[in-house]
Every structure is written in structure tokens, then in C-alpha cells.
Amino acid sequence: MIRMPRNRKIDEIRSVDLFSSCTDAELREVARLCDTVDLAAGAVLTRAGRRTRAFLVIVDGETFEGHGPGDHVGEHELLTDTPADETVVTATTLRVLAFESRTFATLLQRVPVVAVKLLREYADAFEAADEAETLERAVA
Numbered sequence: 162m163i164r165m166p167r168n169r170k171i172d173e174i175r176s177v178d179l180f181s182s183c184t185d186a187e188l189r190e191v192a193r194l195c196d197t198v199d200l201a202a203g204a205v206l207t208r209a210g211r212r213t214r215a216f217l218v219i220v221d222g223e224t225f226e227g228h229g230p231g232d233h234v235g236e237h238e239l240l241t242d243t244p245a246d247e248t249v250v251t252a253t254t255l256r257v258l259a260f261e262s263r264t265f266a267t268l269l270q271r272v273p274v275v276a277v278k279l280l281r282e283y284a285d286a287f288e289a290a291d292e293a294e295t296l297e298r299a300v301a
Contacts (some may be wrong), residue, residue, distance in 0.1 A: 222255035
């Protein structure tokens with residue numbers, strides 16, 4: 162875990178789309194709830210079939226699965242209390258904002274704009290999956 166000056170941490174949080182609509186007070190709450198962690202290339206963020214213990218928001222770097230800055234992993238598993246669907250491995254050094262399971266729940270309660278953005282992302286993903294399924298049936 163890296164300890165950095167709070168203003169720098171808040172600036173880093175603000176640069177992530179998920180938190181871009183947060184007020185200054187909400188950004189301070191986010192900064193209080195998360196740890197900034199640097200991970201080496203080859204680190205496993207989630208392992209398929211295993212429980213996830215954290216919500217990770219990528220600030221810098223990439224994974225082999227195509228996740229990059231602004232993407233996040235672990236929220237689905239924490240929200241549904243299910244094991245991870247995929248193994249996610251860092252391809253480069255990765256900087257993440259890490260929220261343990263309890264602080265993730267607190268984040269959603271105390272910073273509702275984040276909960277709303279996550280819900281919109283899920284709605285968009287479900288809509289895209291539904292459209293793909295409809296197209297697949299039409300082609301078949």
C-alpha cells in the first residue's frame with residue numbers, strides 16, 4: 162500500500178470516470194475508504210471460481226483481459242456474493258484504488274453517484290447482451 166498526500170490521492174480519484182461526478186466532499190469520502198495499491202505485472206486480481214475480497218478501480222496500467230484505466234473488477238462478485246467469473250491478471254504494473262468488501266458497501270451507501278454509475282453500466286451491459294442475443298437469433 163502506498164501512502165500519498167491526500168490532495169494527490171483526491172486528484173487521482175477525480176481523474177477516474179467512475180468518480181468524475183463526485184463533489185469535493187464525496188471525493189474526500191472515497192479517498193478515506195480506499196487504499197492506493199501498486200501491483201507488479203503478473204499479479205492476479207481475481208481468480209475464476211474464487212471469492213473476490215475487493216473492488217478494484219484501475220488508475221494506471223493494463224490487464225491481459227483488456228482492462229485499463231477507469232475499468233474496475235470485483236463489483237459483480239461483491240454485489241452478488243458469487244465467485245469470480247474470470248481470472249484477471251495484470252499485464253503491466255497496475256495502480257488501483259482498492260476497496261475491501263465492507264468499504265465497498267460503505268462507498269455505495271455514502272457516495273450514491275457511484276452506485277448510480279455502476280447501475281447504468283450494468284443496464285448498458287444487459288442491453289448490449291440482449292441486442293446481441295436478438296441478432297444471433299435473427300441470423301440463425
